Amino acid sequence: MALPAKAKIVEVGPRDGLQNEAAVVPATVKIELVDRLSAAGLPVVEAGSFVSPKWVPQMADSAEVFAGISRQARTSYPALVPNMKGLEAALAVGVEEIAVFVSASEGFSQKNIACSRAESLERLAPVAARAIAQGIKVRGYVSCIAGCPYDGNVPVAAVVEMSNALIGMGCYELSLGDTIGVGTADQMRGIVRGVAGSVPKDRIAMHFHDTYGQGVANVLASLEEGISVFDSSVAGLGGCPYAVGASGNVATEDVLYLLHGLGIETGVDLDAVAEIGGWISERLNRPNAARAGRAILAKREA
Numbered sequence: 001m002a003l004p005a006k007a008k009i010v011e012v013g014p015r016d017g018l019q020n021e022a023a024v025v026p027a028t029v030k031i032e033l034v035d036r037l038s039a040a041g042l043p044v045v046e047a048g049s050f051v052s053p054k055w056v057p058q059m060a061d062s063a064e065v066f067a068g069i070s071r072q073a074r075t076s077y078p079a080l081v082p083n084m085k086g087l088e089a090a091l092a093v094g095v096e097e098i099a100v101f102v103s104a105s106e107g108f109s110q111k112n113i114a115c116s117r118a119e120s121l122e123r124l125a126p127v128a129a130r131a132i133a134q135g136i137k138v139r140g141y142v143s144c145i146a147g148c149p150y151d152g153n154v155p156v157a158a159v160v161e162m163s164n165a166l167i168g169m170g171c172y173e174l175s176l177g178d179t180i181g182v183g184t185a186d187q188m189r190g191i192v193r194g195v196a197g198s199v200p201k202d203r204i205a206m207h208f209h210d211t212y213g214q215g216v217a218n219v220l221a222s223l224e225e226g227i228s229v230f231d232s233s234v235a236g237l238g239g240c241p242y243a244v245g246a247s248g249n250v251a252t253e254d255v256l257y258l259l260h261g262l263g264i265e266t267g268v269d270l271d272a273v274a275e276i277g278g279w280i281s282e283r284l285n286r287p288n289a290a291r292a293g294r295a296i297l298a299k300r301e302a
């Protein structure tokens, strides 16, 4: 299949990335991170989550972050919400897009949100309905598409079932997440084909973690399957607090390097993102996991 001329990057570093950082990151740093990412041309920057602070203390200051960012008209700033309480907190700070999330596997659902997959759908249906009624866009995540840290193998049929349920709730886009980064290219092709049996490909995004170094390869396989929306995180920040051993999301810099090398337009300034990746890695006192980012910064210094 011909590759798309354009691709959309959904930057999830400030949420999926920072939710897993051991260091406490002050809201001022989160705000600067979000604003710099938007200035670099990222069309979507997931800026925080309204989840229980007992579960994910790193996101406890998301209201402060949303109140502090300089919102640009060309950028969307979704917030992750797990329930009605989260939606209310998001609405209170003027969030215009939310992301709801379910797991393709039972084990991860229980560990991440303390309920079964079926219960999560029941809990989220009224959340999505209320958001949509108020003009809020709703994005839907399905996690553990390629494997679960608790249940092991995850059948494609389970991914398809949860995807259809989220689309049925009115999600405008689905993000299919290999939360623990175990999947390889052919597996991703199978998942894309499975979900695309009932969901148009332009409503499917792929969300890769780089635990086994497969992120960029999986992006390419998905592009070849007709997907053109990818979640990634600057400097490869992150992991998942309830997915032991999962490393960060595939790095935004690495995905941009691939896309631009293929002549695919993103509207994002790779050099600027590399700079941000270097800055946030220093602020967090962690290695910069973006290979392209490190190379660009090293070349600049030399």
Ligand code: HMG
Pocket (backbone or CB within 6 Å): 016, 019, 049, 050, 051, 052, 053, 054, 055, 056, 082, 083, 084, 085, 086, 087, 089, 101, 112, 113, 114, 141, 142, 143, 144, 176, 177, 178, 179, 180, 207, 240, 241, 242
């Ligand atoms: P629970 O303990 O069953 O919830 O957790 P509860 O309703 O019994 O409430 C417990 C306490 O939390 C109460 O406080 C609630 O008020 C409070 P208390 O009375 O004990 O003082 N609470 C909240 N506080 C703030 N905001 C809220 C909220 N809801 C309840 N929205 C719950 C259930 C869903 C709340 C919890 O399990 C939770 O917050 N889980 C979120 C975990 C999370 O954020 N995980 C990471 C994101 S998912 C992910 O990373 C995957 C993804 O990135 C895709 C991929 O990578 O593949 C999306």
Ligand code: MG
Pocket (backbone or CB within 6 Å): 016, 177, 179, 207, 209, 239, 240, 249
């Ligand atoms: Mg993730």
